[in-house]
Amino acid sequence: MEVIDLAWWKLGLAALLVLALAATGYVARLGITRNLLIAALRTVIQLALIGLVLEALFASAAFYWIALMALVMLLVAGREVVARQGRRLHGWWAFGIGTGAMFVSSFAVTVLALTVVIGPEPWYTPQYAIPLLGMMLGNTMTGISLALDRLNEGAWRQRAVIENRLMLGQTWQQAFEDIRREAMRSGMMPSINAMAAAGIVSLPGMMTGQILAGSPPAVAVKYQILVMLIITVGTGFGAVMAVSWGSRRLFDEREPLPGQVMIAASQRSCRAPGWSRCGPLYRQPQQPEWT
Amino acid sequence: MDSVCPGEPILTELLLENVSVGALSEVSLVVPAGQVVCLSGSSGSGKSRLLRAVADLEPHGGRISLGDTAQLDVPAHQWRRRVVMVPAESQWWFDEVGPHFPGMTAEQLPPALAFPPEVMVWSVSRLSSGERQRLALWRALAMQPEALLLDEPTANLDGNTTEVIEDWLLEEIRRREIATLWVAHDRAQIHRVADAHYRIQGTGLETVHGSD
Numbered sequence: 001m002e003v004i005d006l007a008w009w010k011l012g013l014a015a016l017l018v019l020a021l022a023a024t025g026y027v028a029r030l031g032i033t034r035n036l037l038i039a040a041l042r043t044v045i046q047l048a049l050i051g052l053v054l055e056a057l058f059a060s061a062a063f064y065w066i067a068l069m070a071l072v073m074l075l076v077a078g079r080e081v082v083a084r085q086g087r088r089l090h091g092w093w094a095f096g097i098g099t100g101a102m103f104v105s106s107f108a109v110t111v112l113a114l115t116v117v118i119g120p121e122p123w124y125t126p127q128y129a130i131p132l133l134g135m136m137l138g139n140t141m142t143g144i145s146l147a148l149d150r151l152n153e154g155a156w157r158q159r160a161v162i163e164n165r166l167m168l169g170q171t172w173q174q175a176f177e178d179i180r181r182e183a184m185r186s187g188m189m190p191s192i193n194a195m196a197a198a199g200i201v202s203l204p205g206m207m208t209g210q211i212l213a214g215s216p217p218a219v220a221v222k223y224q225i226l227v228m229l230i231i232t233v234g235t236g237f238g239a240v241m242a243v244s245w246g247s248r249r250l251f252d253e254r255e256p257l258p259g260q261v262m263i264a265a266s267q268r269s270c271r272a273p274g275w276s277r278c279g280p281l282y283r284q285p286q287q288p289e290w291t
Numbered sequence: 292m293d294s295v296c297p298g299e300p301i302l303t304e305l306l307l308e309n310v311s312v313g314a315l316s317e318v319s320l321v322v323p324a325g326q327v328v329c330l331s332g333s334s335g336s337g338k339s340r341l342l343r344a345v346a347d348l349e350p351h352g353g354r355i356s357l358g359d360t361a362q363l364d365v366p367a368h369q370w371r372r373r374v375v376m377v378p379a380e381s382q383w384w385f386d387e388v389g390p391h392f393p394g395m396t397a398e399q400l401p402p403a404l405a406f407p408p409e410v411m412v413w414s415v416s417r418l419s420s421g422e423r424q425r426l427a428l429w430r431a432l433a434m435q436p437e438a439l440l441l442d443e444p445t446a447n448l449d450g451n452t453t454e455v456i457e458d459w460l461l462e463e464i465r466r467r468e469i470a471t472l473w474v475a476h477d478r479a480q481i482h483r484v485a486d487a488h489y490r491i492q493g494t495g496l497e498t499v500h501g502s503d
Binding site: 161 | 346348367368369371372373375376377378380381382384430431434
């Protein structure tokens with residue numbers, strides 16, 4: 001089956017619809033026009049560029065180019081995690097914790113899936129590695145930024161409760177337990193919901209794409225199952241790491257006396273100088289990206 | 292009630308040496324076991340911050356010790372299990388009252404608090420601020436602390452209840468030999484409960500005489 005190529009002017013039709021939506025939003029003063037247009041423009045430009053990059057990458061297939069590409073993806077995702085947090089840790093910590101957690105979880109799971117499950121030759125074949133890593137990063141990014149946002153917001157809102165629990169002799173783990181649980185839950189929810197709805201409510205994007213490209217549905221389904229499972233695993237472990245590093249950071253920085261400084265540090269990092277406030281809570285919809 | 296406090300308590304005094312926190316500097320005072328030291332001062336003078344420093348919730352300078360244990364020698368949660376602070380606004384994080392109380396303490400609610408036994412299944416949201424304050428005091432005492440830090444413990448209580456609670460607190464403090472640092476602003480109350488009284492003046496404390 002031959003894939004039908006899309007002419008650029010046909011994409012213009014879809015773009016016109018976005019413009020219509022933006023105009024509606026503007027007229028009705030819904031306050032979405034600006035964000036919508038910028039996001040749509042970003043999508044077009046970013047995807048067009050990535051198309052060119054991928055063409056070049058697939059042609060060369062050299063390991064260092066693929067590694068460079070992966071690094072860039074990771075750093076951009078790390079920046080995005082920071083941007084999506086309403087309240088964040090001071091300085092480089094916000095970036096470091098999110099990016100670190102994403103790196104460990106999504107790279108580990110992607111490499112595992114490539115070498116053990118799919119097994120292309122060589123294992124870093126860009127046709128497999130890049131899309132897989134992209135899906136992993138996109139989803140761990142969502143999960144981790146949700147989890148960290150909830151963690152920081154909870155720590156901020158419930159300062160008085162946390163302190164009162166500390167006053168009653170609880171350890172910081174006990175005093176922080178509910179917030180950590182809540183943060184984990186909101187980080188994992190998109191993946192869990194997507195798995196629950198897959199195939200019934202929604203046909204996941206990757207499978208749809210493969211079918212459109214001519215793969216037999218049975219093969220497409222197997223890939224989709226693989227992708228959803230590893231995405232959930234990657235998101236889950238990523239969120240676990242981000243939540244534990246993040247809550248550790250909220251409480252403590254002097255190692256020799258862990259219990260000691262956590263209080264002092266809880267004060268320090270919960271007070272204004274340690275935290276910065278940035279615009280809207282979320283800049284982008286928190287939908288899982290099963291592209 | 293004896294089961295709440297088994298064994299003979301060891302006399303432990305709370306000692307502050309050259310403590311500095313916020314605007315306060317060089318605060319030194321002794322709170323002997325079983326006695327109440329009252330702290331007063333205009334609002335914003337740093338009374339609560341001083342209590343928080345003693346509870347190790349606020350970065351501070353100087354040395355604070357309980358008996359022969361210095362604050363920095365033990366993990367913070369162990370320190371705060373022995374030196375329990377009751378904030379002016381108590382916080383409640385479970386839906387019902389009961390889960391906030393450890394072990395058997397829920398059943399041993401002292402009569403002075405004037406709660407029916409079923410208070411433990413009440414939902415926290417229906418408690419008045421005065422009820423919360425009384426329960427918070429019992430929650431802190433249930434930890435069997437060696438030192439208590441009370442931040443205006445009767446601020447939300449009416450006159451009659453205030454005196455009942457004062458009597459009950461004093462009795463518990465004496466019986467269990469708890470060193471108590473009590474922030475208060477009501478002169479009559481200070482007169483009733485204090486073994487010693489300090490007022491925050493500028494960056495330090497001054498002794499107020501004749502309050503007992």
